Amino acid sequence: MNSVAGINMARFVLLLLLQVVICNHIDFLGYINPYIYIIFIFLFPVREDRLVLLFVSFLLGLTIDMFSDSGGVHAAAAVSLAYARPILLKSAFGMLYEHQSIKFSSTDIGSLMTYISLGTIIHHTILFSLEIFNISNILLILKKTLFSSIFTIILSVLIIILFSRNRK
Amino acid sequence: MQQIFNFVIRNKTFLLFLLLFSIALALTIQSHSYHRSKFINSANFLTGGVYGTMNSVDQYFDLKTTNAILSEENRQLREQLFNLKGTKDSSYIDSSYSKGHYKITIADLYKNSYSSTNNILTINKGKNDSIKQDFGVMTSNGIIGIIDNTSKNYATVLSILNVKSQINAKIKSTNHIGSLTWDGKSPVYVQLEDVSQFAPIKVGDTIETGGESSIFPKGIGIGTITSFETDISGDTYKIQVKLFNDMTNIGTVYILENLDRAEIQSLENKANE
Numbered sequence: 001m002n003s004v005a006g007i008n009m010a011r012f013v014l015l016l017l018l019q020v021v022i023c024n025h026i027d028f029l030g031y032i033n034p035y036i037y038i039i040f041i042f043l044f045p046v047r048e049d050r051l052v053l054l055f056v057s058f059l060l061g062l063t064i065d066m067f068s069d070s071g072g073v074h075a076a077a078a079v080s081l082a083y084a085r086p087i088l089l090k091s092a093f094g095m096l097y098e099h100q101s102i103k104f105s106s107t108d109i110g111s112l113m114t115y116i117s118l119g120t121i122i123h124h125t126i127l128f129s130l131e132i133f134n135i136s137n138i139l140l141i142l143k144k145t146l147f148s149s150i151f152t153i154i155l156s157v158l159i160i161i162l163f164s165r166n167r168k
Numbered sequence: 169m170q171q172i173f174n175f176v177i178r179n180k181t182f183l184l185f186l187l188l189f190s191i192a193l194a195l196t197i198q199s200h201s202y203h204r205s206k207f208i209n210s211a212n213f214l215t216g217g218v219y220g221t222m223n224s225v226d227q228y229f230d231l232k233t234t235n236a237i238l239s240e241e242n243r244q245l246r247e248q249l250f251n252l253k254g255t256k257d258s259s260y261i262d263s264s265y266s267k268g269h270y271k272i273t274i275a276d277l278y279k280n281s282y283s284s285t286n287n288i289l290t291i292n293k294g295k296n297d298s299i300k301q302d303f304g305v306m307t308s309n310g311i312i313g314i315i316d317n318t319s320k321n322y323a324t325v326l327s328i329l330n331v332k333s334q335i336n337a338k339i340k341s342t343n344h345i346g347s348l349t350w351d352g353k354s355p356v357y358v359q360l361e362d363v364s365q366f367a368p369i370k371v372g373d374t375i376e377t378g379g380e381s382s383i384f385p386k387g388i389g390i391g392t393i394t395s396f397e398t399d400i401s402g403d404t405y406k407i408q409v410k411l412f413n414d415m416t417n418i419g420t421v422y423i424l425e426n427l428d429r430a431e432i433q434s435l436e437n438k439a440n441e
Binding site for chain 2: 017020021024025027030031032033050051054055058061062065066067068069070071072073075076079080082083130131132133137140
């Protein structure tokens with residue numbers, strides 16, 4: 001039990017630093033950045049209390065906001081993603097989720113991709129809508145959401161596969 | 169009473185989500201509607217420390233460019249100095265600093281940002297170096313923005329690449345003024361709005377600070393005109409300005425403090441009463 005908490009705390013700090021030190025400054029083609037800190041929310045233990053997840057996601061988002069001077073947009077997007085997570089898990093993994101026996105390190109790639117893509121699109125849509133906060137710029141919102149989502153999904157899947165221990 | 173408790177316990181996840189989401193939304197709206205985002209900003213001990221470490225590593229990769237910029241600036245200053253000597257006897261007056269006296273502080277840029285629509289930068293000087301809100305920030309090429317929040321050792325800068333930013337500017341060849349804004353699209357171009365229809369405008373003309381506000385002195389370069397069009401109302405021009413500064417690559421900045429600011433402001437307040 002303790003080691004699970006330890007791993008998650010280390011993941012929190014590492015992803016936070018990775019996000020603010022490297023990923024916020026990539027600016028590929030001028031505006032495309034990956035937001036890989038949401039891997040923390042994706043990989044949070046399924047059996048853990050949902051209230052804890054909501055609260056920790058809020059904290060993570062707020063810290064990112066502090067580093068990037070963006071008000072509360074990351075906090076809002078992260079909390080929404082954390083709240084929507086059970087639905088995503090159910091639609092991506094089906095029966096595995098109902099039996100509470102998902103191991104992210106040993107699920108098949110297809111389900112993992114579905115899970116991460118859906119989550120990333122929800123998160124990025126809320127993030128950019130709130131950041132730009134102007135309905136007349138809807139094209140800009142969609143453009144940023146699309147390109148950043150692609151970037152985030154690719155990086156997230158790669159990182160999860162790379163760091164899972166017992167994948168063949 | 170029992171039912172209320174039951175309701176809260178049954179929907180505790182949704183209620184917590186609603187609470188946290190409202191807090192986040194309130195912070196977002198507050199940062200959009202007011203000029204200053206008070207609570208969550210990067211001028212604090214934690215973010216400053218992380219960005220400081222990052223900056224000290226980052227600087228080494230940039231030494232060559234920094235050197236080139238410095239020697240170019242040296243050349244410009246030397247040129248100005250020699251030109252000044254030559255014209256001392258005539259009635260030439262350096263108009264750029266005639267309005268007031270400015271104190272200049274050097275700072276390192278700790279966090280640059282240009283990809284969002286509300287870009288805010290972080291620098292490593294703060295209250296301890298007597299930096300206050302509404303000081304101007306520039307590089308040798310032109311203006312960067314205005315100081316927003318300050319903490320003990322750090323300050324945030326409201327970049328000119330921020331849709332909330334509005335800076336007084338004028339066309340160099342004439343004295344027609346306008347306000348400099350940004351449409352949030354490209355970090356290379358800003359827009360000069362509300363320029364009178366009577367102004368003679370040519371593509372390639374220089375835009376500089378107007379000196380109407382007490383933040384920047386008159387005559388700091390901003391950029392050149394690339395295109396212009398008549399506003400929908402038909403009385404004013406909307407001008408596209410290409411910045412002199414490469415906003416994606418800024419190392420060292422200068423902070424300008426107008427020592428006459430208090431005097432100018434008290435005078436203007438008196439006139440308003």
